[in-house]
Amino acid sequence: MLLEMVDITKRFGSVLANDRVNLQVRQGEIHAIVGENGAGKSTLMKVLYGLVRPDSGTIRMRSREVRITDPGVATQLGIGMVHQHFMLIPQLTVAANLVLGMEPHGRLGTYDRRGAQQATKDLAQALGFQIAPEDLVGDLSVGARQRLEIMKVLYRGAQLIVLDEPTAVLTPQETGELFKTMRKLRESGKTIIFITHKLSEVMELTHRVSVMRHGRVVGVMETDQVTPDQLAEMMVGRPVLGQVDKDPFRPGPVVLEVRDLQAVDARGAPRLRGVHFSLRAGEILGIAGVEGNGQTELVEVLNGLHPATAGQVFLEGRQVLGESPRQIREESVAHIPEDRQNRGLLLDFSLSENAVLGLQHRSKFSRGWLRNRAIREHAEELVELFDIRTPDLEIAVRSLSGGNQQKLIAAREVQQDPRLLIAAQPTRGVDVGSVEFIHQQLANLRSRGKAILLVSADLEEILGLSDTIAVMFRGKIVGQFQADQADERTLGLLMMGQGVGDGPSDLGSREVPEGEVR
Amino acid sequence: MKEKGGKGTFLILEILSPAVAFLLALAMGAVLILSLAENPLHVYNVMFRGGLGSIDGLGYVFFSATPLILTGLAVAFAFRAGLFNIGGEGQLYMGAFFCAWIGFTFPSMPSTLMVPLCILFAALGGAIWGLVPGVLKARFGVHEVINTIMLNFVAMLTTNFLVNHVYKEPGQMIPQTKEIATTAWIPRMAPLLQRLHIQLPTSNPLNYSLLLALMIAALAWLLLFKTRLGYEIRAVGLSHKAAEYGGIKVGATMVLSMVISGSMAGLVGVNEVLGYRHRFLDGFSTGLGFTGIAVALLGRNHPLGVVLAAVLFGILNTGALEVDIFTDIPRELVMVLQAVIIICVVVGDQVFRRWVSRRLPLQPHAGFFH
Numbered sequence: 067m068l069l070e071m072v073d074i075t076k077r078f079g080s081v082l083a084n085d086r087v088n089l090q091v092r093q094g095e096i097h098a099i100v101g102e103n104g105a106g107k108s109t110l111m112k113v114l115y116g117l118v119r120p121d122s123g124t125i126r127m128r129s130r131e132v133r134i135t136d137p138g139v140a141t142q143l144g145i146g147m148v149h150q151h152f153m154l155i156p157q158l159t160v161a162a163n164l165v166l167g168m169e170p171h172g173r174l175g176t177y178d179r180r181g182a183q184q185a186t187k188d189l190a191q192a193l194g195f196q197i198a199p200e201d202l203v204g205d206l207s208v209g210a211r212q213r214l215e216i217m218k219v220l221y222r223g224a225q226l227i228v229l230d231e232p233t234a235v236l237t238p239q240e241t242g243e244l245f246k247t248m249r250k251l252r253e254s255g256k257t258i259i260f261i262t263h264k265l266s267e268v269m270e271l272t273h274r275v276s277v278m279r280h281g282r283v284v285g286v287m288e289t290d291q292v293t294p295d296q297l298a299e300m301m302v303g304r305p306v307l308g309q310v311d312k313d314p315f316r317p318g319p320v321v322l323e324v325r326d327l328q329a330v331d332a333r334g335a336p337r338l339r340g341v342h343f344s345l346r347a348g349e350i351l352g353i354a355g356v357e358g359n360g361q362t363e364l365v366e367v368l369n370g371l372h373p374a375t376a377g378q379v380f381l382e383g384r385q386v387l388g389e390s391p392r393q394i395r396e397e398s399v400a401h402i403p404e405d406r407q408n409r410g411l412l413l414d415f416s417l418s419e420n421a422v423l424g425l426q427h428r429s430k431f432s433r434g435w436l437r438n439r440a441i442r443e444h445a446e447e448l449v450e451l452f453d454i455r456t457p458d459l460e461i462a463v464r465s466l467s468g469g470n471q472q473k474l475i476a477a478r479e480v481q482q483d484p485r486l487l488i489a490a491q492p493t494r495g496v497d498v499g500s501v502e503f504i505h506q507q508l509a510n511l512r513s514r515g516k517a518i519l520l521v522s523a524d525l526e527e528i529l530g531l532s533d534t535i536a537v538m539f540r541g542k543i544v545g546q547f548q549a550d551q552a553d554e555r556t557l558g559l560l561m562m563g564q565g566v567g568d569g570p571s572d573l574g575s576r577e578v579p580e581g582e583v584r
Numbered sequence: 585m586k587e588k589g590g591k592g593t594f595l596i597l598e599i600l601s602p603a604v605a606f607l608l609a610l611a612m613g614a615v616l617i618l619s620l621a622e623n624p625l626h627v628y629n630v631m632f633r634g635g636l637g638s639i640d641g642l643g644y645v646f647f648s649a650t651p652l653i654l655t656g657l658a659v660a661f662a663f664r665a666g667l668f669n670i671g672g673e674g675q676l677y678m679g680a681f682f683c684a685w686i687g688f689t690f691p692s693m694p695s696t697l698m699v700p701l702c703i704l705f706a707a708l709g710g711a712i713w714g715l716v717p718g719v720l721k722a723r724f725g726v727h728e729v730i731n732t733i734m735l736n737f738v739a740m741l742t743t744n745f746l747v748n749h750v751y752k753e754p755g756q757m758i759p760q761t762k763e764i765a766t767t768a769w770i771p772r773m774a775p776l777l778q779r780l781h782i783q784l785p786t787s788n789p790l791n792y793s794l795l796l797a798l799m800i801a802a803l804a805w806l807l808l809f810k811t812r813l814g815y816e817i818r819a820v821g822l823s824h825k826a827a828e829y830g831g832i833k834v835g836a837t838m839v840l841s842m843v844i845s846g847s848m849a850g851l852v853g854v855n856e857v858l859g860y861r862h863r864f865l866d867g868f869s870t871g872l873g874f875t876g877i878a879v880a881l882l883g884r885n886h887p888l889g890v891v892l893a894a895v896l897f898g899i900l901n902t903g904a905l906e907v908d909i910f911t912d913i914p915r916e917l918v919m920v921l922q923a924v925i926i927i928c929v930v931v932g933d934q935v936f937r938r939w940v941s942r943r944l945p946l947q948p949h950a951g952f953f954h
Contacts, residue, residue, distance in 0.1 A: 419815065423830040
């Protein structure tokens with residue numbers, strides 16, 4: 067047994083984040099930890115990495131009791147952590163990031179640049195990575211950054227590697243690459259703790275799985291003796307269907323039409339390079355793509371949050387490009403933003419204050435004075451309908467779990483019954499039970515004849531919900547399909563820019579005329 | 585579930601933390617006094633008796649607190665909008681000058697018109713001095729700290745010029761304008777209080793400007809927490825991105841916040857000119873605008889906290905005089921004490937909060953593992 071965490075208990079106020087949690091990880095295995103948001107996985111891993119001190123319980127590495135008081139100790143013990151949000155410095159090179167804090171140095175204590183480069187090359191070669199030591203991290207793809215994070219952990223001598231939801235940001239192809247890497251690491255004798263929300267990944271890759279719920283480990287199983295449905299049920303505490311009830315596709319008139327939309331980012335680099343599409347009432351249009359291919363800008367331009375440099379946007383035939391965010395909201399356009407913590411919520415505002423963000427102008431909620439009663443009632447309604455777990459309505463949303471924060475945003479935006487909902491990564495970092503719920507809400511909106519633009523890096527989500535799928539690559543739509551004619555492989559290849567020309571005649575600039583079978 | 589960061593915990597934190605800091609500062613001050621070979625208990629006794637030991641002392645406490653309430657509110661209000669208004673000093677000079685100018689320029693105006701107009705112009709002077717950095721910030725992204733500091737100099741020197749070369753009282757050595765019309769005077773509170781059997785001496789400068797300051801504090805609270813505008817101002821203060829998402833005009837809200845903030849500081853002129861000196865004296869402010877920053881900080885940027893903090897500073901200011909007279913400790917020590925309090929609040933608050941939040945899940949490291 068490489069790692070044993072015994073009876074770990076951690077209480078935050080009245081909340082038991084970890085309740086006598088036991089985790090045993092064998093040398094050389096890939097061990098999955100699954101559980102809903104707020105089940106206690108994070109706390110447990112923070113304890114392991116020395117970021118949180120447990121109230122009671124012991125940790126043993128190779129049968130010897132250890133006291134992990136800070137991440138430095140964890141590193142010395144050979145524990146490495148790849149965080150979901152990368153801890154890299156974009157302005158520095160790959161090599162500099164790799165050795166940061168443990169730089170090789172010359173005789174006079176100077177930074178040994180060559181040594182760092184050599185270390186990078188050696189590690190990359192051992193892992194079979196294509197990565198140039200002198201590239202700037204800022205120019206790397208998400209997948210490459212993650213590979214660099216793994217290299218960083220190995221450079222620090224990790225034997226036990228914790229990967230925190232590593233696939234959340236990857237394309238299917240990149241995920242495949244990551245899995246290859248993980249297998250390779252295991253073959254070279256490393257042990258991996260793998261945190262994920264995706265049960266298919268647990269099934270594909272891991273040897274054993276620990277399931278957490280409400281701060282406890284509710285089961286530890288050999289992966290090959292359990293089905294995904296059983297896992298989901300253990301996590302959520304009820305059977306999870308995973309299937310969204312969708313009415314047959316009956317598209318209405320065009321709600322949103324986007325023509326030749328172009329935009330640049332803050333540095334003037336083109337991010338949208340002529341985007342065309344149209345979206346009808348009662349339709350879910352899924353925009354697939356690796357993050358950073360213009361989806362963010364597309365969503366922000368449509369909501370009036372980012373300027374366009376050219377193009378037109380028609381909302382039910384009326385040109386709306388250039389209108390303010392408030393004007394667009396008043397056209398009954400709702401928006402679930404991808405960046406929930408910075409865009410979608412005011413973390414230090416209370417739940418009820420957040421429940422009316424964007425709606426504060428409505429006479430129902432304010433007439434100069436805030437109508438606090440109405441605001442609270444509205445918040446109560448959202449909490450109830452969307453099963454947001456919160457001790458009270460006045461709590462700062464900062465202290466809600468990520469899943470509940472996301473549910474609050476989804477509730478607020480869906481509950482407006484908008485004629486167009488722009489949903490960007492609506493279920494990122496949300497547990498299976500809540501994913502199912504949010505998906506069902508989107509489907510219901512569609513059944514009521516609303517139009518939904520779904521932007522997601524999660525292909526399963528795109529495939530499961532959309533009526534029409536468009537793939538975005540480098541600021542263009544490079545392919546558009548009817549959902550039943552799309553498959554993961556084709557989409558994945560398009561997302562990587564393969565099978566796409568770069569001339570003006572590529573798929574991206576081809577408009578799909580109304581009435582044509584899509 | 586109150587412990588989970590509900591209102592109970594919140595309140596305890598908000599009140600306990602500055603209180604602990606204050607006690608800590610007193611302890612550190614005691615070490616200083618000891619090193620000057622004085623008895624700290626004696627010195628503290630003298631100091632607090634100065635402000636709290638008599639009605640007259642209390643009057644001075646509130647008189648001294650009046651401008652600090654206003655400058656504290658100005659800083660706190662801007663801070664709620666995410667802006668650091670260091671320009672209170674300049675804003676109050678402009679406000680006071682505008683106020684005085686009305687007062688001595690239209691001597692025949694009836695009092696019912698004169699006083700409101702003077703108050704309005706005090707606010708207006710400050711508002712203009714808040715508007716400029718507000719616009720520069722919203723329109724061009726120039727940092728308000730730089731602009732407000734620079735405008736302090738502009739205001740001080742402009743009023744200096746006006747007093748010395750344009751509006752100087754003839755035949756006087758003191759750089760001050762002529763007296764404002766008596767119709768503009770705001771009366772002292774002593775006569776009324778004496779009728780209520782509170783024996784405040786007639787010589788005490790406490791005047792009705794205190795009520796104005798308290799009213800402004802109440803208005804600030806209402807505006808910030810009970811109106812849509814306040815909601816939007818606080819939203820802008822917390823996150824431009826989220827405010828923008830919520831359809832709030834970030835730039836306009838910032839400008840408006842600076843205007844309101846500046847007008848609050850400008851109202852200091854009411855106490856100074858209409859209530860006390862009855863003229864504009866060059867360089868009258870002893871850093872009131874800057875002390876306002878400390879007051880806002882100690883008051884945790886909440887109007888009620890600002891009032892309490894201003895009163896505390898009033899006590900210290902009044903006590904400083906007594907300490908100077910009745911002990912061998914120089915009054916500067918009290919200023920040192922004020923500085924130590926501020927440092928203790930800033931540092932102690934962080935430490936205390938961290939200590940508490942490690943025990944309560946107030947702020948789970950957002951996005952760290954989720």
